[in-house]
Amino acid sequence: MNQDIYIGILGAHSCDESIAEIAETTGSLIANSSAILVCGGKGGVMEAACRGSRDAGGTTIGILPGNDPEEGNPYLTYRILTGLGEGRNMIIIRSVDAAIAISGSYGTLSEIALCLRAGVPVVSLKSWDIPGMELITDSPEKAVELVIKKAKEKNE
Numbered sequence: 001m002n003q004d005i006y007i008g009i010l011g012a013h014s015c016d017e018s019i020a021e022i023a024e025t026t027g028s029l030i031a032n033s034s035a036i037l038v039c040g041g042k043g044g045v046m047e048a049a050c051r052g053s054r055d056a057g058g059t060t061i062g063i064l065p066g067n068d069p070e071e072g073n074p075y076l077t078y079r080i081l082t083g084l085g086e087g088r089n090m091i092i093i094r095s096v097d098a099a100i101a102i103s104g105s106y107g108t109l110s111e112i113a114l115c116l117r118a119g120v121p122v123v124s125l126k127s128w129d130i131p132g133m134e135l136i137t138d139s140p141e142k143a144v145e146l147v148i149k150k151a152k153e154k155n156e
């Protein structure tokens with residue numbers, strides 16, 4: 001059975017140009033791997049990753065914190081409105097097979113913790129260095145390769 005792979009992108013709602021470039025490349029690589037990108041749906045790292053995915057023909061899903069579809073970035077294929085604020089992080093985590101944390105702050109840290117607690121593999125890409133994460137890397141290519149491998153293993 002061919003099962004879709006859902007990869008989470010965890011990262012801040014704002015970022016500098018170098019992190020946006022890494023996120024965009026990562027999103028493109030996720031699309032090229034035929035995986036579906038899931039994120040919080042807003043700006044910064046999330047928007048850049050979605051842009052990369054959509055430009056490469058991929059599918060993106062935004063799990064939005066509020067009830068307004070307009071709060072989502074313009075590169076979302078699908079918007080899921082939760083009205084849960086930061087509580088939507090748990091929905092993101094439960095919707096993915098594996099995740100990549102790109103840069104980020106405390107919101108990203110909370111998503112990483114939720115992943116680790118739920119047994120969702122996390123790859124850090126210029127993000128937090130926390131025991132239990134699968135790999136610390138500076139390469140979007142290596143991060144996506146590893147996260148796809150971990151997602152497939154989880155689904156076997």
